Amino acid sequence: MLQNALQNSVVQKIRKFFPAAAFFGGFTWDSITLGKLVQTTDLAILLLYYVASLVFLLLLAAEPGKFLNRAWNEKWQNRFTYAVQFCFGSLFSALVVCYFKSSGSLGAFFLVALLAVFLVANEFLQQSYAKFEFSLALFNLLGTMYLNFLIPHLVNGIGFFWFLVSVAMSFGICFGAFKLSRRSKRALIAPAVISGMLLIAYLANWIAPVPLVLKDQNACTGFSKDYTCYVDENDFLGGLSVYLGFSPTLSIAEGEGVTFVSAVFAPAKVETQLEHRWYHQNAKTGKYELLNTITSARMTTRGSREEGFRIYTTKKNVPEGKWKVETAAKGGSVIGSKTFYVQKISENAPKRVLWKIR
Template sequence: MKRALVRFKNCAFRKFLSRHQKYAPVLFFTGGFIFDTFTLGRIDRTYDIVFLCLYMALLTISLYLFNLDDDGKWEGTFIGRYSKYFPLVIQFFFGGLSSAFVIYFFRSVSLSKTMAFFILLLILLFANEFLKKKISNKYLQFSVYFFISFTFFAFMIPVFIKEINTVVFIISGLVSLGSTLALIVFIYASSPSTRTEISLKKLVSLILFLYISTNVFYYFRLIPPVPLAMETGLVAHDVQIKDNKYILTYESDDWYIFWRSHQIDFHRLDDEPVYVFTSIFAPTDLNTSVFHRWKWYNPDTENWEVTEDIGFEVTGGRGRGFRGYTYKTNVTEGQWKVQVITEEELIIGVVDFVIKNTSEFPEKSLVEKSF
């Protein structure tokens, strides 16, 4: 064993790592994000649930171990030998959980005004790589922990109870708040160094501020209704259902427009109906109502006007999302968007298009595809 260690220390690979040590965090961050992208799929899948729960549990334990280390609690023990790595371990779990949530959110077709919450997750994800020297700040530690915890329970509780609504979101927030405050009080009571370093009143006030801010985000519908996500959304000329397949005829966009399947200009011939098709991911056994809110931009008033809300039930469990469509025949030219919303009017996604009446249809751009 000793010979193997000596050979490793003197090998070219070890020397290469030593010379490029400063790039290691970036490489591990990139590799970890790519790994999460290819391994994480459905939030209700056993692997994903175990992954997230394990990371959340280990993050909580790591925070406890780290905060008691300054009191000499682990001196002379097996844990004490590796105490210098606690900040890196905490950073690793912060990064792992935030990257997982970013991946789940990013799979939605359109984030619309919920982009603000998504940006917060992105900031947390990338800022985590620069927190190595700041991670010992206990105010920062527990603030990030609470935000991660809130997002974790917002995903997990609907998955387990098979329901999603405002009450479930409030429960998720209260569970997160309660568990975070319990951890803070437990560490504060167990660690004399923590009691001298922080003001419990100040830290609790900070957590409560973050809790209230998150609920304000929800009130103004700036938080997407996780774990629901729109997998596909497009405007079509025709929708047919055959052998449990939805066959769509639509105008495809150029290959380099990778973020949208349909062409933004919808060329409407005569009085043909306009279809909007969506597939919405929902966890297994979760049933809820969603609506297609059709909105037209009035150039005279410069406002978006709601023309109709058309609802249908979504049943969770299908890997590529629950499929559904709505259509309208009484439409005018101009800018349109169909917001896919919940009963609480939280936005799952948006399908944008511009209707242009035409007498000569562009057949070359038509595509037929089954979903």
């Protein structure tokens, strides 16, 4: 009976998804627990995958009299498509992790989710990779996202200009592959559309500001220059609610200000100016309204402190209610955010405890 059940057509179809489901489940855990730093060797390995995928893509494009003066038999074509599948899967895997760690907004998470969908779908696209136009389109997407991660390590900076360079370089390489393949101009339509959509996504702050990673953040009061300050003590249930993502409270005395502290990791020589965006929730509409964007020269990342470069901003005359502060690249994408409730100190207010950012 068990054997008959396993041979059922529906079960057989479901079983095909087991490897991908197991892989994606393990990968999700790895994305959360992965190491803190990206080494030069990691960048070199990803570059190897990128170059290898280009080589195999060109080999798949071979046609008699047009490229390499030969066509591959079905056996070799299958080998090349498996190679493309492996290289693409490795790149998607690394990019999902890198962009996930730098995402601090819904739009950025949407892009990570899209990359994750392609990562899972990659397990089933081996035959599709035999189509040059399809492979070229995905290669352009991977190239742009990889170069956008690689270039900041090389030029020691991030910003729209360098993202534009990433888009131009990736599309230029795709154009070169297209010229060598001598395929129809239709092969460039999808890469061109993808490049345009990625530029729009960047301008909309949907592209995570890689390689910046938020390490720690909190709202507190009584801030000292040794990066210590006071937060409300949480009992077990309160601490559990904060751990699950619910907003903590911060009790302040009359006339006392609120300080927001962040720690942002950046590679050793990458310098970029950061900012804090202070939002207050409108009690009537329930929407957050931007009140202040605070930045300064001292909020420029320096060094490669593993726990992150520490910045802080202080706001006085803070009314009660729900607040949100975003840590972001100046004028760019959000690296992380935190919501909290401000309340006046009362007899029932939680006890204050000393806190220090890592």
